Amino acid sequence: MKASTLLLCLLCLLLSDTARAGFLDDAAGRSEGILRLAELGLAKSRDADLRVQARRLIEEHGRALTDLRLIARQRGRSLTAAPSSGTMAALDRLAGLAGDDVAAAIRWQLAQEEAGLAAVCRAQAGTGDDLQLVMLAEQWLVRLERRRGDQTDMR
Amino acid sequence: MWGRLTAAAALAGLGVAAAWAWTGQASFAPLPEAANAQPLPGAADHRQAGREAFYRDSFGNTVFLSDVVGLLDGGLQPAQVLKALLLLQGQGTGNLRVAVSRPTIIGYRSFRPGDMIDTGLDVPRGGWLPLGVRLDWQRGRLRVGLTCAACHAAVDPASGRVVDGAPNADLNLGLLLALAPNSAALFPRVAMPAVAPYLTDRGRSVATSDGRTRLLPEPAPFEADIDALLAAWPAGSLDTTPDLVGNPVQIPDLFNTGTQPAGWSGDLAVTDRHHGLGDGTADADGAPRLFGLDPEVHLGILLQNAPGALRFTPGGGPPSARLPPRRPAADGTALAAFVASLRPPLPQQADTEAAAAGRQVFLRAGCARCHDGPTLSNDTVVPVAVLGAEPSRDGYRVKGLIGLAWSAPYLHDGSSASLAVLLDRSLRAPLQAELRSSAAARASHVTGQGHGWWVDAQAGYAAAEQQALIAYLLSLTGPVEMPPPAVAASGEPP
Numbered sequence: 001m002k003a004s005t006l007l008l009c010l011l012c013l014l015l016s017d018t019a020r021a022g023f024l025d026d027a028a029g030r031s032e033g034i035l036r037l038a039e040l041g042l043a044k045s046r047d048a049d050l051r052v053q054a055r056r057l058i059e060e061h062g063r064a065l066t067d068l069r070l071i072a073r074q075r076g077r078s079l080t081a082a083p084s085s086g087t088m089a090a091l092d093r094l095a096g097l098a099g100d101d102v103a104a105a106i107r108w109q110l111a112q113e114e115a116g117l118a119a120v121c122r123a124q125a126g127t128g129d130d131l132q133l134v135m136l137a138e139q140w141l142v143r144l145e146r147r148r149g150d151q152t153d154m155r
Numbered sequence: 156m157w158g159r160l161t162a163a164a165a166l167a168g169l170g171v172a173a174a175w176a177w178t179g180q181a182s183f184a185p186l187p188e189a190a191n192a193q194p195l196p197g198a199a200d201h202r203q204a205g206r207e208a209f210y211r212d213s214f215g216n217t218v219f220l221s222d223v224v225g226l227l228d229g230g231l232q233p234a235q236v237l238k239a240l241l242l243l244q245g246q247g248t249g250n251l252r253v254a255v256s257r258p259t260i261i262g263y264r265s266f267r268p269g270d271m272i273d274t275g276l277d278v279p280r281g282g283w284l285p286l287g288v289r290l291d292w293q294r295g296r297l298r299v300g301l302t303c304a305a306c307h308a309a310v311d312p313a314s315g316r317v318v319d320g321a322p323n324a325d326l327n328l329g330l331l332l333a334l335a336p337n338s339a340a341l342f343p344r345v346a347m348p349a350v351a352p353y354l355t356d357r358g359r360s361v362a363t364s365d366g367r368t369r370l371l372p373e374p375a376p377f378e379a380d381i382d383a384l385l386a387a388w389p390a391g392s393l394d395t396t397p398d399l400v401g402n403p404v405q406i407p408d409l410f411n412t413g414t415q416p417a418g419w420s421g422d423l424a425v426t427d428r429h430h431g432l433g434d435g436t437a438d439a440d441g442a443p444r445l446f447g448l449d450p451e452v453h454l455g456i457l458l459q460n461a462p463g464a465l466r467f468t469p470g471g472g473p474p475s476a477r478l479p480p481r482r483p484a485a486d487g488t489a490l491a492a493f494v495a496s497l498r499p500p501l502p503q504q505a506d507t508e509a510a511a512a513g514r515q516v517f518l519r520a521g522c523a524r525c526h527d528g529p530t531l532s533n534d535t536v537v538p539v540a541v542l543g544a545e546p547s548r549d550g551y552r553v554k555g556l557i558g559l560a561w562s563a564p565y566l567h568d569g570s571s572a573s574l575a576v577l578l579d580r581s582l583r584a585p586l587q588a589e590l591r592s593s594a595a596a597r598a599s600h601v602t603g604q605g606h607g608w609w610v611d612a613q614a615g616y617a618a619a620e621q622q623a624l625i626a627y628l629l630s631l632t633g634p635v636e637m638p639p640p641a642v643a644a645s646g647e648p649p
Contacts, residue, residue: 048540056546063348070352131360131370135448136351142447143348 023124023133025080027140028068030117031061033083036091037110044095047103057110064140071132087113111148118144186210187279187286190316191500198492205493206319209307213289213300215482219434221298223340225462230266230334231274232256233297240283247280247315250325261333262383272334275325275390277308280315286323296463301432303490306393306406309561311500320409320497321561322391324569328432329388329403338381339374340435340457343397343446345384346598350448350456353377359459359469363449371452371469374460387595392569395423397438399446402547402600405569408562409497411530411555419567421536421552436478451475498633499558505630513627516620518638520610529634530555544605551605560629570596570603574625579611 038054038061045051065081072079083091090109097105121144124137186206195202213220220226227233231253239253251274255266266272276285284290287305291298306328309321332338342350353372360368384401388394392403395418404419417423435457438445442453454474458467467474517523527533532555539546544567551567565571570590576582587603590596610616610624 049538052538052540052546059547060348063346067349067352074352074355128367131357131368132351132354135354135369135452136349139349139351139447142444146444 023120023137024068024072025082026120027117027124027137028065028079028081029083029087030113030120031064031068032081033087033091034110034113034117035061035065036083037087037094037106037113040091040094041103041106041110044097045103045106050103050107053107053110060143067136071136114144114147118148187282187317189319190311190314191318191320191498193496193498195496201489202493202496205489205491208490209303209319209493210287211289211302213302215434216432217289217291217298217300218479219340219436220300220432221296222463222465223337223436223457223461224332225336226299226331227297228462229336230255230257230259230272231331240278240285243278245281245283247278247282247310249277249310249312250274251276251278251285255334259334260379261330261386264386266334272330273325273327273390274331275323275327276305277310277317277323277326279310279317286310286317307409313503318500318561320494321499321558322406322408324391324406324563326406327390328393329385329390332432333382333385336462337378337457337460338385339372339378339460341385342377342381342456343399343435343438344394344401344403345381346399346401347381347384348399350377361451361455361469362473363451364473365449367449369449369452371455371459377456378460384598387598389569389596389599389601391564392599393432396420396548397435397445400547400600401598402545404567405564407554408499408558409494410499410558410561411532412494412497417552419551419554420548421534421550434481437481439475454478499561501632502560502630506626507630509623509626510630511627512620513623513625513630516610516616516624517627520608520614520616520624522608523637525553526556527637529636530557531631531635531637532556539605542605543607545600545602547600556628557631557633557635559631566603566605568599568601568603568605570601574628575621577606578609578621578624580609580613581611 034057038057041047041050041054042058065079068081069079090112094102094105094109118141121137121141124133125141128134187210235254235256236251239251243251252271253274255268255270255272257268259266274285276288278285285305286308287302289300289302291300304319306323306326307321308317308319309323310316311318311321332341350372353376354370355373357370359371359373361371363369387401388403389405392405394401394403396402407417407419436454439450439453442448442450446453448456451473454477455467455469458465458474458477459469461467465477465479467477517526523531525533525535525537532553534553536550536552538550539548542551544551559565559574563573565574565577570586571577571583576586583603590601590603593601596602610621612618616624
């Protein structure tokens with residue numbers, strides 16, 4: 001085998017591994033962001049519908065993070081579950097809000113975060129690579145899209 | 156020596172007779188006599204046909220429970236069940252206790268052979284078979300199915316007679332299913348939102364319906380985790396919704412089904428025969444939408460660890476090819492007519508004075524705002540945000556109140572042992588705290604939350620008024636007439 005072919009193979013392997021790590025960390029970051037937003041919703045809002053949604057999300061994404069950590073551990077790596085800088089800024093802004101607007105603002109931000117997570121899952125599901133992560137992304141996508149449908153119905 | 160031989164022969168004879176009655180029960184064994192038989196006019200034959208179906212028809216779950224889940228292939232073996240039945244000597248029981256046949260570990264519990272488990276199965280006095288258990292001998296294999304009566308009929312401990320429509324409040328379905336070798340086939344009914352963590356063997360693959368390749372979970376850890384989640388179901392409950400969320404609900408009574416829809420979430424028809432433990436393979440077509448799984452992956456999960464001929468070996472063609480043809484659905488109208496006719500037995504003694512006072516409390520407290528109509532339900536589904544219930548379901552149907560004396564414990568999750576706990580904050584709060592500290596309760600969403608309307612001291616009611624209300628509620632045995640809404644609503648809900 002030529003040295004250049006070997007180098008190319010190694011590069012592909014490295015890139016593919018980076019992509020997998022990218023999905024795990026991206027999904028974990030999004031989940032963590034949703035989790036923190038839901039906790040903020042519980043802490044700041046008396047809106048009954050938002051509180052139900054928040055409790056549901058805390059459970060779902062708590063479980064999602066557990067699954068992601070388990071998969072990362074199976075692969076001999078740790079997980080970085082850090083929300084993006086944009087999400088952190090939104091969390092700071094929302095924490096400073098008060099009054100009736102809080103529920104609507106948190107609900108809007110949650111929808112953004114879930115749309116972001118759906119995009120991450122859609123990208124992973126589309127790769128067809130790494131069946132464990134593809135199937136995880138497919139299952140999450142169905143759940144996220146069903147909830148988006150429910151919210152559309154509610155409107 | 157001779158005595159022992161005689162005893163052994165007698166036991167064997169009894170065993171043969173019982174087995175004969177078991178295997179033939181679908182056709183000729185008499186139905187148990189009900190303590191609450193109704194002398195209703197018209198269509199008696201139709202209702203009788205419905206009662207036959209109620210006790211004898213498993214509506215197709217026999218193959219699923221026997222050939223897919225393996226109910227008789229795990230910790231519970233037919234011989235031990237037969238022995239437990241024979242030891243009853245026809246006395247009947249509300250809880251058949253059966254010895255475990257082989258060493259089994261479920262969650263944090265380990266069972267040794269001989270350890271007794273509470274099945275919660277009811278056997279009527281003079282009967283030789285648990286209520287609602289159907290056995291069939293087909294192609295050299297004993298199969299078990301569950302009929303409506305397993306969950307929705309119970310033995311009255313006082314008389315030993317059967318009460319049609321009373322919930323079997325201690326039926327330990329979760330544990331019975333967990334003891335089976337392929338409980339994994341019930342994964343949509345427990346908290347298993349993603350199978351990915353179990354997809355660790357790249358060789359365990361299945362071809363999907365559109366020609367792609369997908370993986371199946373590693374059977375042993377998957378089975379162990381599902382066993383633990385099933386065993387966490389409280390007795391007298393099951394998860395009626397295959398939605399990857401573990402939220403079992405209490406088995407309901409059937410005294411309030413004159414109107415539709417039924418079920419705790421108001422999402423069932425009486426004739427929906429798959430609401431209990433129906434055939435999980437029937438969910439395959441909906442698996443992409445329901446579970447995010449290809450139909451062949453869904454079936455592969457269900458069948459890869461099945462006992463016997465239906466077992467699917469990864470890489471061995473599509474799992475769907477292993478399924479037997481489905482039998483056509485039976486006519487459910489007779490069953491619906493029978494169920495709609497069910498009423499609880501009349502109470503032996505009722506405090507009519509207290510009940511009359513309790514009715515006034517009922518009206519004053521505004522209970523009739525929701526608990527209205529002949530069965531004291533307005534048939535609406537109340538959102539969890541309004542009820543203050545835990546959020547794993549969208550809402551709960553207003554419960555009809557006929558026959559409450561037969562349907563304890565109360566609340567959708569069966570957590571309130573008495574009506575006092577349901578109505579009184581000072582009793583419910585400690586219950587909720589206790590449930591929060593229980594891992595099994597958390598895993599099953601049993602929280603004691605919901606029905607946040609109170610008739611207690613904090614709402615301004617004296618203890619005697621609360622007791623009178625409870626006496627009234629426990630006295631309800633048939634259709635009720637409420638005053639017109641203007642009067643009924645004179646008291647604001649607390």
